[in-house]
Amino acid sequence: MAITITKNPHPLSAEKRAEQLVEPGFGRYFTDHMVSAEWTAEKGWGELALVPYGPLSLDPASMVLHYGQEIFEGLKAYRQPDHSIALFRPESNAARFARSAARMALPELPAEMFLESIEALVKADQEWVPTKDGESLYLRPMMIATEVGLGVRPSNKALYLLLASPAGAYFKGGVKAVTVWISTEYVRAAPGGTGEAKCGGNYAASLVAQQEAAAKGCDQVVWLDAVERSYVEEMGGMNLYFVMGKGKKARILTPKLTGALLPGITRDSLLTVAAELGYKVEEGSITVKEWRKGVESGEITEVFACGTAAVITPVGHVKSAKHEWSHNKGESGPITLELREALLGLQHGLKPDTQGWMRKINV
Numbered sequence: 215m216a217i218t219i220t221k222n223p224h225p226l227s228a229e230k231r232a233e234q235l236v237e238p239g240f241g242r243y244f245t246d247h248m249v250s251a252e253w254t255a256e257k258g259w260g261e262l263a264l265v266p267y268g269p270l271s272l273d274p275a276s277m278v279l280h281y282g283q284e285i286f287e288g289l290k291a292y293r294q295p296d297h298s299i300a301l302f303r304p305e306s307n308a309a310r311f312a313r314s315a316a317r318m319a320l321p322e323l324p325a326e327m328f329l330e331s332i333e334a335l336v337k338a339d340q341e342w343v344p345t346k347d348g349e350s351l352y353l354r355p356m357m358i359a360t361e362v363g364l365g366v367r368p369s370n371k372a373l374y375l376l377l378a379s380p381a382g383a384y385f386k387g388g389v390k391a392v393t394v395w396i397s398t399e400y401v402r403a404a405p406g407g408t409g410e411a412k413c414g415g416n417y418a419a420s421l422v423a424q425q426e427a428a429a430k431g432c433d434q435v436v437w438l439d440a441v442e443r444s445y446v447e448e449m450g451g452m453n454l455y456f457v458m459g460k461g462k463k464a465r466i467l468t469p470k471l472t473g474a475l476l477p478g479i480t481r482d483s484l485l486t487v488a489a490e491l492g493y494k495v496e497e498g499s500i501t502v503k504e505w506r507k508g509v510e511s512g513e514i515t516e517v518f519a520c521g522t523a524a525v526i527t528p529v530g531h532v533k534s535a536k537h538e539w540s541h542n543k544g545e546s547g548p549i550t551l552e553l554r555e556a557l558l559g560l561q562h563g564l565k566p567d568t569q570g571w572m573r574k575i576n577v
């Protein structure tokens with residue numbers, strides 16, 4: 215497949231880049247290049263183009279700016295012990311990007327184009343892939359509706375973009391458990407809605423609940439189902455796992471995908487990784503009351519959230535309008551840490567890749 219390459223004539227100097235890589239944070243700095251491709255209903259997808267990173271010029275009547283026809287993805291490139299670079303399950307992100315596109319009446323980007331754009335950008339900006347423990351290059355594929363006009367209908371023009379941003383280790387100085395707020399006032403997604411799609415609108419609608427959680431002294435929101443407001447769905451931008459029991463006899467449960475949850479690739483990977491470590495893993499359902507009672511009785515021993523950005527985050531304390539409880543004295547539990555280590559080890563090339571999930575970049 216063809217990709218035209220226009221190198222940035224003014225890349226950041228090696229010294230400035232090194233300065234940014236000391237503490238990259240998350241989504242703060244961007245690499246020297248980006249990739250784009252245009253689609254029209256008439257001609258389909260045009261060629262991929264790797265170009266210098268920079269602002270877009272958009273007509274203010276572009277449909278995305280009015281009706282939010284937009285989707286995105288998030289995945290990471292990891293430095294391996296031999297200094298090569300590898301992606302973790304990028305085909306799964308390509309597939310989810312296509313499903314999100316279908317839901318938002320945007321064109322599906324062929325998986326080969328998705329993968330090729332990522333390989334080209336990581337190759338061009340390979341010096342930006344950090345080398346320190348737990349760090350990575352975060353990749354942000356996105357697509358917007360670019361037809362000009364205010365009619366409410368699917369756009370006949372779209373723009374695919376791929377950005378890259380160095381990401382620091384999420385937790386410095388040890389994994390920190392979060393405090394969560396169970397939102398009964400706001401819902402993230404309803405049956406038939408867009409919960410399964412990674413579209414910007416879902417995140418815009420979540421911000422007020424995140425503000426509410428912060429006002430209650432919490433770090434993150436836990437979303438419940440829209441109909442009964444009792445089944446636990448997910449946490450902020452991460453899926454949830456519940457550990458029942460202790461040691462190798464423990465059972466691990468994650469809320470099943472109902473159409474309202476974002477089907478996380480980390481969630482899916484953990485179903486396999488936990489089973490490989492000898493745990494019984496299941497996709498099921500759990501209500502807030504079952505969660506609270508399970509903690510009270512001692513059956514639920516640990517709870518954690520998982521996603522690409524923070525890998526695995528322990529949930530230490532839980533608050534709702536009426537109740538408050540903690541797991542494992544507010545600290546990370548042993549199974550949470552074991553799974554975190556297993557997954558990070560796999561992504562950073564320190565553990566055998568039994569499932570063929572890592573895709574090396576030919577630099």
Ligand SMILES: Cc1ncc(COP(=O)(O)O)c(C=O)c1O
Pocket residue numbers: 288448450451452453476477478479480481520521522523
């Ligand atoms: C709402 C939501 N849930 C879960 C996830 C976790 O998905 P993944 O593991 O693919 O990063 C994300 C992040 O993409 C998300 O935004």
